[in-house]
Amino acid sequence: ATTPPSLGARRAAHVQAHAKQCQDALALYPPTESARALGTTRVTTRAIATGGGGGDRGVPVGVLSTNEPVFSRDACEAVIAEAEAEAAAGGGWSTTRHSRHPAADVSLERLPRTRAWLSTELHGCLAPLLSTWFPALLPEPSALRVLDGFVVRYLWEAGQIELPTHRDGSLLTINIALNGDGAFDGGGTLVEHAAERAVAQTGGVIAHASAARHAGAPIRRGVRYILVAFCISAANVEHGRRFLEEGVALAAAGRLGEAEATLRAAIGDDPSLQAAHFNLGHVLRAKGQPSRARASYEAALSLDGGLGASRYQEAIIGLASVLPRAAAALAVAQRAVAADGASAEARIALAVHLSAAQRERVGAAAGAEVLAAFDAADELARTDEQRADSRHQRARALFADNLVAESLSQFELSLSADASVAQVHAGRAVCLFELGRTDESLAAFAKALGLAPADGEIRAQGEAVAAYAGKPAFFRSRQ
Numbered sequence: 001a002t003t004p005p006s007l008g009a010r011r012a013a014h015v016q017a018h019a020k021q022c023q024d025a026l027a028l029y030p031p032t033e034s035a036r037a038l039g040t041t042r043v044t045t046r047a048i049a050t051g052g053g054g055g056d057r058g059v060p061v062g063v064l065s066t067n068e069p070v071f072s073r074d075a076c077e078a079v080i081a082e083a084e085a086e087a088a089a090g091g092g093w094s095t096t097r098h099s100r101h102p103a104a105d106v107s108l109e110r111l112p113r114t115r116a117w118l119s120t121e122l123h124g125c126l127a128p129l130l131s132t133w134f135p136a137l138l139p140e141p142s143a144l145r146v147l148d149g150f151v152v153r154y155l156w157e158a159g160q161i162e163l164p165t166h167r168d169g170s171l172l173t174i175n176i177a178l179n180g181d182g183a184f185d186g187g188g189t190l191v192e193h194a195a196e197r198a199v200a201q202t203g204g205v206i207a208h209a210s211a212a213r214h215a216g217a218p219i220r221r222g223v224r225y226i227l228v229a230f231c232i233s234a235a236n237v238e239h240g241r242r243f244l245e246e247g248v249a250l251a252a253a254g255r256l257g258e259a260e261a262t263l264r265a266a267i268g269d270d271p272s273l274q275a276a277h278f279n280l281g282h283v284l285r286a287k288g289q290p291s292r293a294r295a296s297y298e299a300a301l302s303l304d305g306g307l308g309a310s311r312y313q314e315a316i317i318g319l320a321s322v323l324p325r326a327a328a329a330l331a332v333a334q335r336a337v338a339a340d341g342a343s344a345e346a347r348i349a350l351a352v353h354l355s356a357a358q359r360e361r362v363g364a365a366a367g368a369e370v371l372a373a374f375d376a377a378d379e380l381a382r383t384d385e386q387r388a389d390s391r392h393q394r395a396r397a398l399f400a401d402n403l404v405a406e407s408l409s410q411f412e413l414s415l416s417a418d419a420s421v422a423q424v425h426a427g428r429a430v431c432l433f434e435l436g437r438t439d440e441s442l443a444a445f446a447k448a449l450g451l452a453p454a455d456g457e458i459r460a461q462g463e464a465v466a467a468y469a470g471k472p473a474f475f476r477s478r479q
């Protein structure tokens with residue numbers, strides 16, 4: 001293995017990357033003479049969520065929305081027309097930016113007329129607006145730069161109905177509604193901690209800190225178009241965010257030691273980066289250091305300065321998972337449910353820790369109380385991911401009680417919501433093996449390994465079943 005670059009070297013690399021991004025942004029979106037000043041449009045704005053942002057460093061979690069259109073219907077229609085024409089001319093709509101239920105998009109790199117239009121509106125109108133909304137992130141409007149932009153299309157009939165919860169990899173996100181007026185039902189931007197779903201009218205603008213977790217809410221009919229612009233500030237290199245992104249990538253690659261050092265650097269740069277504390281908690285947990293993990297989760301929890309119930313919960317849920325005794329973990333999960341009774345994640349955690357506590361007490365997991373807790377979790381699930389997780393966890397509790405057939409049916413229900421999780425395929429495979437359905441078990445292991453070829457535990461289990469079935473080469477022939 002090569003020695004990883006030092007933190008200092010990476011800090012210097014951040015400065016260079018930032019300078020290059022700002023330079024590219026100015027080339028793509030040059031300031032123009034004709035910039036239209038916001039003053040002429042007289043928009044009023046309202047906060048859909050507030051919090052943070054008072055200090056220099058806190059991530060503002062506010063979501064702001066204009067009450068009136070900022071852009072004309074004609075301007076919006078011209079953007080849609082250029083995107084549709086460009087897609088029709090060859091490249092099509094792309095669905096690679098997000099993995100699941102992807103809305104489709106066309107990069108602004110392919111849309112010169114839209115870029116020229118955005119350039120004008122950016123410097124004259126949007127930058128002052130954002131600077132007023134987020135003074136801590138963008139004290140000086142002229143520092144605003146567009147890192148990346150897309151016209152995004154949600155199309156009901158193509159199954160492209162939503163974007164799952166995510167963060168954008170920038171400082172500020174601008175979201176312009178390009179259509180509306182009954183063209184779709186549902187939709188809008190769902191920022192996790194916000195009191196309501198933000199749906200702007202045609203030509204209206206929504207903006208939020210890119211670090212705030214958010215989703216494109218599912219449409220239930222029709223077609224929805226938005227323009228999203230991911231922005232940075234020329235005056236802010238954002239070492240914290242960059243270290244955080246690197247740390248998360250290192251953790252995902254299993255390089256836990258480097259991930260830990262990198263996440264600590266992120267926190268050193270910006271102690272209010274709650275996500276860095278969470279991820280450090282996850283890394284320390286994976287390193288088998290539960291008490292240090294606990295300290296990180298506690299640190300994340302102590303940052304609950306208006307940062308939203310779900311972030312709070314994520315830490316509580318993580319904390320519950322590193323507490324040595326099921327009963328203590330259960331008490332923490334109960335806190336999460338009390339903090340937000342509508343959170344599916346908290347309900348899932350409650351059901352999981354309830355079943356573990358039950359097992360610790362009476363030797364069996366899946367009593368009526370536990371099953372009711374899983375029912376409640378399933379009912380609250382808003383996304384397929386949450387539905388799949390609640391069923392997955394229920395399947396595991398049932399399996400722990402030796403209720404194999406019931407467990408199998410929950411694994412299958414989980415897969416019907418989301419078939420992309422290797423562990424669920426593997427759990428189903430184990431059930432099938434226990435039930436004597438060996439060939440189906442092998443097929444299920446093959447699916448699991450297709451999704452997670454590097455998972456040693458699944459591979460070992462699969463190979464054991466293959467050996468038992470007299471097919472020792474079953475997985476080897478599949479690499």
Ligand SMILES: O=C(O)CCC(=O)C(=O)O
Binds near residue numbers: 152163188189214217
């Ligand atoms: O649909 C929305 O309003 C959210 C879009 C979004 O989050 C994105 O494109 O990154």
Ligand SMILES: [Fe+2]
Binds near residue numbers: 166167168
């Ligand atoms: Fe986004």
